[in-house]
Amino acid sequence: MTEHAYIESKPKFTAIWIIPIVALLITGWMLYKYQSNQGHTIYIKMTDAEGITAGKTEVKVRSVKVGIVKDLELDLAHNGVLAKVQINNQYDELLTEDAKFWVVKPRIDQSGISGMNTLLSGVYLELEPGVSNNLSYLFTLQDEPALISNDIEGKRFNLTAKSAEVLEVGASIYFRGYRIGQIETSNFDVSSLSMDYGIFVFSPYDKLMTNNSIFWVSSGVDFSLNTSGVHFSTGSLSKLIKGGISVDYPPEQKPNRLAEANKTYTLHKNYSQALEKRFDDFDYYIVQFEQSIRGLNIGAPVEYRGMRIGTVEQAPAQLKKNGEPIYFEHDNTLVPVLIKIEYGRIYEDETLAKQYWQNNLEKWIGNGLKASLKSGNVLTGAVYIDLDFYTTSGNEVLVSTDIYPVLPSTSSGITALSEQMTALVNKLNQLPFEEASENLNNTLTAYQTLAEEMKALISNFNNNETADKVAKNLTQLETTLKQLTSSLKQFENTLSSYQQGSGVVDQLTNTLQELESLSNTLKPLSKGLNEQPSMLIFDRSTPSDPIPEKS
Amino acid sequence: MRTFIIFTCLILLSACTTGAVEQVKYYDFSIQNEALKFREDSKNKQYLHINMVEIEGAADQQAIVQVLSNNRINIANYHFWSQHPKHTLSKSLQASLYSKLENYMPVPVNKKNIEPGDLVLDIVVNQISGHYKSGSIISGQWFIYKKIETQLKLLDTDIFINTTPLDESGFGALIKAHEKGWLEVSRSLSEKINQINLVFEGINYLCPALD
Numbered sequence: 001m002t003e004h005a006y007i008e009s010k011p012k013f014t015a016i017w018i019i020p021i022v023a024l025l026i027t028g029w030m031l032y033k034y035q036s037n038q039g040h041t042i043y044i045k046m047t048d049a050e051g052i053t054a055g056k057t058e059v060k061v062r063s064v065k066v067g068i069v070k071d072l073e074l075d076l077a078h079n080g081v082l083a084k085v086q087i088n089n090q091y092d093e094l095l096t097e098d099a100k101f102w103v104v105k106p107r108i109d110q111s112g113i114s115g116m117n118t119l120l121s122g123v124y125l126e127l128e129p130g131v132s133n134n135l136s137y138l139f140t141l142q143d144e145p146a147l148i149s150n151d152i153e154g155k156r157f158n159l160t161a162k163s164a165e166v167l168e169v170g171a172s173i174y175f176r177g178y179r180i181g182q183i184e185t186s187n188f189d190v191s192s193l194s195m196d197y198g199i200f201v202f203s204p205y206d207k208l209m210t211n212n213s214i215f216w217v218s219s220g221v222d223f224s225l226n227t228s229g230v231h232f233s234t235g236s237l238s239k240l241i242k243g244g245i246s247v248d249y250p251p252e253q254k255p256n257r258l259a260e261a262n263k264t265y266t267l268h269k270n271y272s273q274a275l276e277k278r279f280d281d282f283d284y285y286i287v288q289f290e291q292s293i294r295g296l297n298i299g300a301p302v303e304y305r306g307m308r309i310g311t312v313e314q315a316p317a318q319l320k321k322n323g324e325p326i327y328f329e330h331d332n333t334l335v336p337v338l339i340k341i342e343y344g345r346i347y348e349d350e351t352l353a354k355q356y357w358q359n360n361l362e363k364w365i366g367n368g369l370k371a372s373l374k375s376g377n378v379l380t381g382a383v384y385i386d387l388d389f390y391t392t393s394g395n396e397v398l399v400s401t402d403i404y405p406v407l408p409s410t411s412s413g414i415t416a417l418s419e420q421m422t423a424l425v426n427k428l429n430q431l432p433f434e435e436a437s438e439n440l441n442n443t444l445t446a447y448q449t450l451a452e453e454m455k456a457l458i459s460n461f462n463n464n465e466t467a468d469k470v471a472k473n474l475t476q477l478e479t480t481l482k483q484l485t486s487s488l489k490q491f492e493n494t495l496s497s498y499q500q501g502s503g504v505v506d507q508l509t510n511t512l513q514e515l516e517s518l519s520n521t522l523k524p525l526s527k528g529l530n531e532q533p534s535m536l537i538f539d540r541s542t543p544s545d546p547i548p549e550k551s
Numbered sequence: 552m553r554t555f556i557i558f559t560c561l562i563l564l565s566a567c568t569t570g571a572v573e574q575v576k577y578y579d580f581s582i583q584n585e586a587l588k589f590r591e592d593s594k595n596k597q598y599l600h601i602n603m604v605e606i607e608g609a610a611d612q613q614a615i616v617q618v619l620s621n622n623r624i625n626i627a628n629y630h631f632w633s634q635h636p637k638h639t640l641s642k643s644l645q646a647s648l649y650s651k652l653e654n655y656m657p658v659p660v661n662k663k664n665i666e667p668g669d670l671v672l673d674i675v676v677n678q679i680s681g682h683y684k685s686g687s688i689i690s691g692q693w694f695i696y697k698k699i700e701t702q703l704k705l706l707d708t709d710i711f712i713n714t715t716p717l718d719e720s721g722f723g724a725l726i727k728a729h730e731k732g733w734l735e736v737s738r739s740l741s742e743k744i745n746q747i748n749l750v751f752e753g754i755n756y757l758c759p760a761l762d
Contacts, residue, residue: 509661520613520635524575527614528628544573545627548617548725551686551716 039067039088044101044125046141049081051105051123059085059101059125066091066127083141085125095137098130102142144169147184153203154181157259159215159245161195161267167217172244173199174218180205183245197267199245208247210255215267216274218246246271250278253348276311279342281350283358284404286317287371287385288334291411295383296373302339304387309345312385314338319403326403338404339371339385364389365398365408372412577633578615578726580643580733598663599648599655599744600671604640607677611637615722617681618688624680630722636679640733644674647737653745670744671696671703679729686716687728693740695747706747711736 049072051057059067067087075082087095105123106115118124128146147170148154166186173181181201189196201209245267249255268274276299293315302310317338319326326336347353361369367389374386387407396408528535532542610616613635615627632639641659648657655670665671676691690712696703715732717724 517635523612524614524628524631527626542628545615545630545722546617546619546625547720548681548686548717548722549683550718550720550724551684 037089039086040092040095040137041070042085042087042095042137042139044083044085044139044141045075045078046081046083047079047143049083051103052083052125053122054083057122057124059087059127060104061091061094061127061129066094069125092135094127094129095135096130096132097134097136098132099136099139100128100130100142100146101125101139102128102145104145107145147182148200152200154201155203155206155209155259155261156184157199157201157209158262158264159197159199159267160192160264161197161217161269162193163269165217165219165243165269166195167197167243167245173201174244174246175205175208176246176248180208180247195267197245207258208255209259209263210249210257211259211263212249212253212256212278213247213259213265214250214274214278215245215247215265216271217243217267217269218271219243250275279344279350281344281354282310282340282342283354284313284338284340286319286404286406287337287339287409288332288406289337289371289373289409289411290334291373293335293337293373293383295375295381296337296385297382300376300382300384302341302371302385302387307345309387310339310341312337313340321403337385339407362398365396367391368396370396370408370410372410374412573629575629575631576722577631578722579633580639580726580730582643582646596654596656598666598669599652599657600660600663600665600669601641601645601648601657602660602671602673604637604644605673605675606635606637606640606679607675610676610679615681615725616679617725618683620683627722637676640674640676640679643730643733644737644740647734648741648744651738651741651745655744665698665703667698667700669698670706670747671698672740672744681717681725681728682714685714687714687725687732689713689729689732689736695744707743709743711739 046052052069052072054069054072057069058065059069065088067085069083070086071084073082073084102125103123104115104126105118107113115123125141126145128149166188167183169183169186171183172179173183181199183197184200185198187196188194296312296315298312298315300312300315301308302312315337317326317336319336319338326332341357343350343353343357346357368391369387370390371385371387373383376382376384390410399406399408528542535542609624609626612626613631615630615632617625617627619625645657645659648655657672660671673694673696674691675693676689678688678690680688682688690710692708692710694708695706697706698704713732713735715728715735717728
């Protein structure tokens with residue numbers, strides 16, 4: 001019997017293939033998951049990689065890990081290091097183009113000590129997210145931490161200082177002693193030879209910044225020596241140590257329009273200089289003195305009857321005329337001084353003050369307005385320029401030169417005194433002494449005649465009715481005095497009743513004696529009560545007195 | 552209520568059962584009447600102004616004071632001066648001087664204006680007491696001033712101490728001893744004043760401007 005083999009065809013796809021397929025899918029899913037968890041890769045440029053280790057140094061935002069430094073490569077073309085950093089996926093929104101990175105490591109600065117925890121854990125990179133909507137993958141590592149976080153509200157301003165001391169980043173801004181901001185950046189501008197500071201004023205104090213705000217360096221110690229005397233003041237201890245910048249409004253001025261962000265202010269050396277330099281609208285004048293200007297310093301005040309209206313700019317004036325200094329001209333011995341009339345000092349509205357000054361100056365000079373040197377401080381010998389009206393001098397005019405207008409001047413101090421003495425001697429020389437002596441003789445003769453007439457008049461007075469009237473008045477006066485004497489005697493009698501031996505005093509004495517007697521009588525009673533308080537109720541149990549014995 | 556009534560009765564009964572109460576006795580000097588007789592020659596005399604005698608210390612009170620043998624001071628509980636002893640001593644002194652001074656009329660101070668030439672007498676008694684051994688003790692200091700122009704000038708001063716034994720026991724004898732001792736002090740004082748007067752008369756004779 002022939003049996004036919006049953007040939008069963010093999011299935012094209014066996015179930016066993018499911019296993020590798022599933023393995024492949026799992027592997028693929030794992031690869032995808034791994035790749036997707038890798039996050040974004042960014043690159044950070046830095047000058048060196050001090051303390052940063054690939055695969056270990058973390059990137060943190062507010063102490064939360066958001067990534068890790070994967071690799072470090074030398075960037076020879078740019079003399080730096082390029083760090084490859086992996087940022088976790090969920091934090092990709094932080095990688096805006098204005099985000100900042102810096103190394104957190106132990107630091108000691110004026111704000112204190114920070115980053116001490118990195119001594120053990122190692123340094124890490126701090127990421128400060130920005131506000132931009134554009135993402136970036138290439139960043140530059142900052143040398144210093146960002147002082148002001150982007151989420152802190154406030155305004156940024158610029159300060160320019162030409163003579164102020166150099167301040168460090170992080171120094172505070174004070175408004176009347178209260179900290180309202182700090183210095184963010186500081187740069188020295190080589191072209192203008194000035195320090196440029198970027199400051200940040202926290203909200204809501206940015207509303208204090210107006211167009212008339214003045215800034216000055218508050219070193220904590222303020223010392224000045226000028227015509228007003230010696231001034232010395234110190235600030236708080238923290239300000240003394242840290243220093244900083246002060247901002248305020250000029251005295252007796254209210255804040256005006258709010259300042260826009262990034263406005264540039266001038267940073268002055270101290271408060272007094274800030275007050276002086278704030279007057280931008282001024283005109284220069286020359287004053288020529290025929291005397292020594294010793295003691296007249298740059299910055300000395302120019303006053304009109306005690307009111308300051310300007311400042312001495314140059315003493316002597318460093319001006320040239322025909323290529324030569326004007327104070328060494330052959331035919332001119334006057335010493336020129338350059339002053340500036342600051343209209344803001346004359347009146348708050350500078351435009352109005354300028355117009356008023358310029359319209360009336362020639363008329364005032366015609367009326368005798370002149371400049372003179374006055375002693376401002378005897379101790380320091382400092383002098384200032386004083387404008388005043390001198391009516392005794394001749395008419396002057398405002399001399400306009402090709403440099404600056406010249407204000408008329410007059411001598412003062414020893415010079416003025418010598419001039420006055422010379423004038424006095426000249427007058428004395430011109431006096432007609434011979435004529436005067438003749439007049440004096442005539443006058444004396446007239447006085448002699450007058451004395452004889454007076455003598456005759458007194459003689460008549462003694463013999464006429466006037467003397468009788470005087471005698472009557474004297475009699476009345478005598479009667480009045482008698483009445484006064486009588487009144488005084490009555491008063492004396494009244495007083496005598498209160499003197500020793502008088503009735504009142506006797507009565508008082510008797511009363512006191514009776515009181516004394518009563519006191520003596522009560523003494524035994526008080527003694528008994530003291531020894532036996534119950535004697536008021538019970539009989540006295542006081543022991544008998546010892547009987548005095550015969551000697 | 553019953554308890555209160557019983558308590559009140561007991562108090563009243565206890566008051567009734569106490570012993571006999573010792574009576575308080577008062578003493579004074581017996582000033583001799585003959586010393587106070589009228590003196591016809593008083594008009595032409597100068598005056599001796601006697602200030603009230605000052606008593607200092609424990610004797611400055613009406614109770615009679617004794618010094619006991621164990622250095623204790625006893626201030627009597629039942630034996631008193633009839634008035635403060637300073638009054639007794641002052642009156643006795645004035646009466647005694649009245650009879651003994653020859654050229655001065657003693658008057659209590661403040662009873663007449665002190666004129667230039669008058670004398671002023673101050674006496675300070677710092678002890679007047681009985682003594683267990685000495686009997687009566689009176690000690691102190693006197694001061695005699697003279698009015699010269701408007702000021703009082705101290706002429707003389709001296710201390711005095713007088714002890715007088717008791718003739719018999721008892722407080723009456725002690726007061727008698729006190730009186731006797733005080734009269735002795737007054738007598739010696741009057742002699743001193745009479746001597747002062749003689750000295751000043753001599754001085755006035757030699758230096759009339761001094762008076």
